[in-house]
Amino acid sequence: SQQGEEDPQALSIQEGENATMNCSYKTSINNLQWYRQNSGRGLVHLILIRSNEREKHSGRLRVTLDTSKKSSSLLITASRAADTASYFCATDARETSGSRLTFGEGTQLTVNP
Amino acid sequence: NAGVTQTPKFQVLKTGQSMTLQCAQDMNHEYMSWYRQDPGMGLRLIHYSVGAGITDQGEVPNGYNVSRSTTEDFPLRLLSAAPSQTSVYFCASSLAGPAKNIQYFGAGTRLSVL
Numbered sequence: 001s002q003q004g005e006e007d008p009q010a011l012s013i014q015e016g017e018n019a020t021m022n023c024s025y026k027t028s029i030n031n032l033q034w035y036r037q038n039s040g041r042g043l044v045h046l047i048l049i050r051s052n053e054r055e056k057h058s059g060r061l062r063v064t065l066d067t068s069k070k071s072s073s074l075l076i077t078a079s080r081a082a083d084t085a086s087y088f089c090a091t092d093a094r095e096t097s098g099s100r101l102t103f104g105e106g107t108q109l110t111v112n113p
Numbered sequence: 114n115a116g117v118t119q120t121p122k123f124q125v126l127k128t129g130q131s132m133t134l135q136c137a138q139d140m141n142h143e144y145m146s147w148y149r150q151d152p153g154m155g156l157r158l159i160h161y162s163v164g165a166g167i168t169d170q171g172e173v174p175n176g177y178n179v180s181r182s183t184t185e186d187f188p189l190r191l192l193s194a195a196p197s198q199t200s201v202y203f204c205a206s207s208l209a210g211p212a213k214n215i216q217y218f219g220a221g222t223r224l225s226v227l
Contacts (some may be wrong), residue, residue: 033215042117042203042218043156088155100171101216103148103156 002101019076021107023089026071028101032065032093034074043044046074046087049076063064078113115139119219120202126194126226134189134222136204142217144207145187146171147179149200150221158204162187194226 009020013020023032031050035043049056049072056063076083081092086108092103120135138145146161148171162181163197177192177196187206191198201223205216 040221042220043205043216044218045215050216100146100158100161102158105153105155 001044006080006087006104007077007084008107009105010108010110012018012110012112015081017079017111019079019083019109019111021087023072023074023104025072025089025091025093027091027093029067032063032092033090034063035088035090035103037088037106039085040084043088076109079109081113083109083111084111085109086104100107115140115159116205117206117217117219119202121222123223124225126224127193128196128226130181130194130196132191134188134191134202134204134224136187136219137185137197138187138189138217139166139185140205140206140208140217141184142184142206142208143184144209144214145214146205147177147187147189148203148205149198150203160188172187184225191224196226199225199226200224 005024013019033048034046036046037043047058047063049063060077066073086106088103088106091104117138135201143164147159148156157173159177160166160171160179165181165184168179168181181187201221203221204219207214207216
């Protein structure tokens with residue numbers, strides 16, 4: 001299976017609610033990134049968290065990283081309809097050359113107005 | 114800023130045909146890569162380049178060739194298209210190895226091989 005695996009595969013919430021997505025990985029990493037993909041578009045970088053960081057914030061986004069459990073979570077607070085998209089985690093594994101990211105399968109988030 | 118530009122946006126090929134997917138970036142990024150995205154499988158790395166004249170294979174390189182003669186351009190060639198290559202292809206670039214820097218993605222090329 002892939003290095004990064006998101007959970008759940010799909011999430012449907014109401015506008016204003018919080019959305020939490022999880023990512024698990026298998027090997028030690030240098031850092032972990034989250035990307036968003038709107039339907040029919042390319043991926044857009046959201047946030048990067050390094051292996052020595054535990055939590056990072058950017059606007060309504062909060063990312064946590066637990067290297068002991070090899071997992072990360074992305075929290076979107078006060079969700080909006082415009083947050084509807086697929087969200088992917090991407091890991092840089094220490095065992096690779098350091099120039100390649102491995103993407104998970106993504107979580108499809110639907111925010112209902 | 115144009116960012117990463119991919120052409121064409123859509124393409125239909127017959128089995129056995131060859132074609133080149135174009136990718137150009139105007140951000141002077143050293144690192145460029147090609148991914149394919151299939152339902153339920155996320156993005157898989159095909160080939161990547163850490164600078165002009167340097168390319169390397171990714172996770173799924175078979176059936177694809179790349180070259181990097183300039184910093185700006187990184188074309189992906191399908192040598193003899195097969196139905197298994199039906200996918201959405203994304204080109205991405207970054208300032209250095211993506212392990213340390215964010216990747217900027219193009220809008221993608223949707224390819225169907227009949």
